[in-house]
Amino acid sequence: MGRHSCCLTQKLRKGLWSPEEDEKLFNYITTFGVGCWSSVPKQAGLQRCGKSCRLRWINYLRPDVKRGMFSQEEEDLIVNLHQLLGNRWAQIATKLPGRTDNEIKNFWNSCIKKKLKQQGIDPNTHMPLNETNESSNENIQMNSTSSMDIGQAMVINSSGVFLDGLIGSTSTDQAHYPDEDLISKQVFEPFSSFEFQMGSDQTGSPSILSQYHNQQSYNRPVLPVTKETHQHGMMSSSDYEFGFSSMMPNLAYNCDHSNNMTDSTTTDISESSSSRMSNLFLNESKECSGSSSSCNVLNIQDGNELHMMGNSMLENSAFSWDITEETNKLESTFQEFQFNGVKSEEVEEEEEMKINSWEVDDRNTQQHRQSYSSENFPLTSLSEDLEYFEQI
DNA sequence: AAGGAATTCAACCGCACTTGT
């Protein structure tokens, strides 16, 4: 159930984590690695449940967690991925190096959603609000027996056209599929999605992303310091510096969000990451950041991510496709466009160094480590990719 | 300056899934 079994037998702390607790957990994980979370609190001397420890580590203590405001590239990517994946925050997070699903979810709910609404875009469907209403009505008629949430996720039919609002928003909604025949015909056609996103959809209307982007360009120049600009990390760094003398990373927020304050849209994401590193990790972090955008960026070329996506989608039954066939299709597509995954010798060297660093300690013990291992994330610029596709 | 409203985001909850026995 929700509360972990260990929580029932012990009197456990809840609420915010103290610096001392953070230090204990951090020291324990960096020493022994991630194994069985349920045993972590006891062994680390924490009055917390394992689940809470896991969450704290993943969302906050992990050395490669990036904090601070989202760059425009990240924001665009989130909009893009949400359009494709719906509220699958964990999957979206795998495409944003250093960002956690929780952070992205919060950012979406507090910021992007609002912006989209202001621009007349339905954040659920990514369609203009008036069109969404119409299409939603159509869908309701088509699936009148279904109790699903309309427009929570995007589905692509066999001809590659997006059908919004035909499936539930999460994997837990599987039981709500209105028509198995219909679902079985929904083939994930990523290339179509790019068509949709980057240029025009099949009705010839401008893509929502472009619309969103245009709006952003209006909003962005020289914003005054308001809640809008200070949110997501624009806090005094001293508020977050615990000053641990141990291996604990400096958890200070990095306020390098000048990109939102000026015309410049370039954000060196990795800098904000490295700034939080302890002395122990600083060099590694810098090496890592030198190869642009931290250590884990979407890797499309080698197909691992695509397999992951494909498998995950199958698990969720949101998409039905032949993984091998579609992956090959995707691989050739992305190779053709050289989308991401260009791995230079330099980058490979850096990856090797990274693997030789702290990550190697427990990489054999962690299944989920793969999600932020540099091995799986060749390093490229997200903005370059987006710009390239926009040009197309 | 004070206090209420609005916003943010860390953390919790509940469910589904996976793994082990």
Place this chain on the structure above:
DNA sequence: AACAAGTGCGGTTGAATTCCT
């Protein structure tokens, strides 16, 4: 096959913070 324990994920909550009057 059935059950229990462990894990992962998305939705939600509420304390802390900031904004506004």
